[in-house]
Amino acid sequence: MWYGFRDILRDTASLRPKTDRLRRKEFWAVDDVSFELRKGDRLGLIGPNGAGKTTLLKMLNGIIIPDKGDLRIKGRVGALIQIGAGFHPQLTGRENIYINGAILGMGKREIDKKFDAIVEFADIGDFLDTPVKYYSSGMFVRLGFAVAIHCEPEVLLVDEVLAVGDLNFQSKCIEQISRLCEKGTTVVLVSHDVSKIERVCGKAIWLDNGHLMKVGSIKDVIHSYMQDQNQKLYNTESSFVIEGVRKGSGRARVENFEVQNTKGEKVDSFLPRESISFSFEYSLKDVSAYRLWICVVNQAGLKVAGDLSETIKNNRYPNNFVDRAKYTLRDMPFFPGRYYVIAGISDEKGLVWHDRVAKAGTFIVKSTSKIKYSPAMANFYGSVLINGSWDITQTEFRLQDRIK
């Protein structure tokens, strides 16, 4: 606050701002980021939260002025950032189109010409002449989007906002953006969804904590970004799976859980399709029938292999200590990444837990040159690796016979 006030005073007195140095408690939201875009380029901004992507976008939009360096833009800048800006709930959709359009920089004549296209895109039907406060949230967003997207600026800034509306609408939006790209609009897209950026953009920038980590072609930057993510993956623990929490009636107890390779050695990383074993000891107290249960969870908390269980009825030793129970999974279909194992013992029907240990064990499946970890590739490969084979039989036939 105080800095702001001082800044305003200095601005008024027209003193050159001492902005190249930081004051106490300040930090560079965007630090020494330089790049050049030509007309028609499509740039993706990737990076973790708080990297400075939105700040950079605000600078491109002219809302924030850089404290050091300069920014040059040629052409009208439009942003799909604040959808429905200027909308007044008491006014009708028709009136609000003109208001929103005016705020985005479109004149009345321009809106008149594009009016029908906007209305058709928004698909709100007869609600065009009812006050906007009666719109559903979806209609509200569709109308705002329709106006913004018809702004047809030379530079289009998109900030993570394509995730609204139903699928039909989303595809309409992406189609419209592609059309704008074809016409030569420069697009800057900010998203966490790396696959989306890969699809739309040709160039990318990776930001982290305000620093420019990498700038270049989309493939290079995503490769570097993914490598870094991989590294972090191996180093961090997931917060989705609760740390070693044990629950249950206590009539059984799982101990010394180990993740092992085929030789029986305790290992913590594997190659894809390698064989893996889970081994543990357990003790029972007055349990005559029970079920051993293991499940494997990935870093996002998603069960990739559930209910690997074995039911033991007619246990002759209800009070017993079992040296070893081992579950072996040959040809592991798990995708590269970190996994956690939950182990438990329940009654034979699986309704009551005698003992259940979350995060009993953990292991990593490494990336190889053929099978690399990346969220984009997960879409490509699917959630698990499948080991099937192709068999193609070719018989002679005449092309004309088949295609009639």
Place this chain on the structure above:
Amino acid sequence: METSRAEYTKHTKEVVYTPDAHLGFGWHVWRDMARELIQSRELMWRLFLRDLSARYRQSVFGYVWAVMPAIVTVITFTYLKGSGTLPIGETNMPYPAYVLLGMSVWLLFATGLTRTTQSLVQASAIITKINFARETLVLAAFGESIFNFLIRIVLIGVVFAWYRVVPMWTIIFVPFVLIPLALMTVGFGFIMSIANGVFRDIGNSLTLLLTFAMFLTPVLYPPPTQWPKVLINYLNPVSPFIIATRDLTTKGTLSQPDGLFYASAAGFVVFLVAWRIFHLAMSRIVERV
């Protein structure tokens, strides 16, 4: 979608943002500010229409509310004067018309100030996300005050006709006299709107303060001639305008030309300084909001 880009592209010039681009006292700074404002004139009009149509949309009496406060005050004080409860001096035209004329000018200032003060806070959502000239918000808000003023002029015409008051020909100068007042109001509005963004009390207490201030202005009573009350005519920046309006309407000459001159000059200066401060402050505020 066949639209001609060339037709709509006004911004093919390169825009450069540097840390000190917007500073300075030179001519180019004012030229840039003015150009930005002129380019936004259509937005201003739209915002003005929006606020106006939305304000009375779901009310029964609609635009009558624009003149209601003035009417109520006139009736109240006419009665108070007539019944001798309030000792008010003699005026050179029927009291109701006198008050109405004074009040209209006062409200141009007061309503203008209250509306402009609220304008930024009301639009806080879009200010930080979209790039447009923020002055338009303040000016569009003042437009409402002008609209109310025009409606009151109609009312004044009716009242004049009723009392058979014929205004002097000098009444045509009144709009020119009011221009500096408008500028002064907008100037104060620029500053107050920013201050209100930081200290919300200002917006809340403004109505109260203005009511109080109205009693310190020769709206309900003729300009005092005795010291120390005569100071009201000089220290209160709105007084000269009210006095001048009434003079031009009834007397044909100005009774306080020096006061009017200083107040007009002040109006221009306040407007220019406030506009500059507003423009500079906006870029800083946007960073911190």
